[in-house]
Amino acid sequence: MANAAASEKKLLDDTPRRSGQWSDEEIDQLIDLWGKNLSNFEIGERIGRRENAVAIKASRLKLPPKAVAQVQLALGRTSRRPGAKVRPCLCCQRQFFSEGPGNRICDTCKSSRGWGEGNEYSVRIGGGF
Incomplete structure (x- = not known):
């Protein structure tokens, strides 16, 4: 059983991922997905980046903590200020x-x-x- 989980994780890790500079579209996707109760791994799967790349980019963009972003969305506010x-x-x-x-x-x-x-x-x- 543990061997199957390790094999599945290896398959996920072997999935081709983009590396290098992030495109504007990828950054916009990250910002939009940040407050939607997704893990960094799930965001990375959707964008085509690794989990740690998502965390690093979010930190460099100074995105709010996910809990704050989720509350803002729940209250009907966007996670970003106008402008x-x-x-x-x-x-x-x-x-x-x-x-x-x-x-x-x-x-x-x-x-x-x-x-x-x-x-x-x-x-x-x-x-x-």
Whole structure:
């Protein structure tokens, strides 16, 4: 019996998965599925990514905990604020979950030395600091 479960898990692990950079469509799917009472494994199955990739991407996008997202859906609210969406950072061009049109610099770039010092000349659009 345990051997059959191990074989089934191996088959699931051998399923081809996309790797590398996430597409905008995959990110949108992740955001939409996040509050629907699905495990990271189930979300990964639907998107075609591994369970750990789903968890890492959700963390990097700063998605709310699943319990919070589920409550918001139950109350008829969307899990995102109006104007919130995935946008490219104006400094590094990486995709990140932006809370609105005024949030255009990712947390990684905001934590950089140039940003922290307030040196306006250290920001190069699309090229980092």
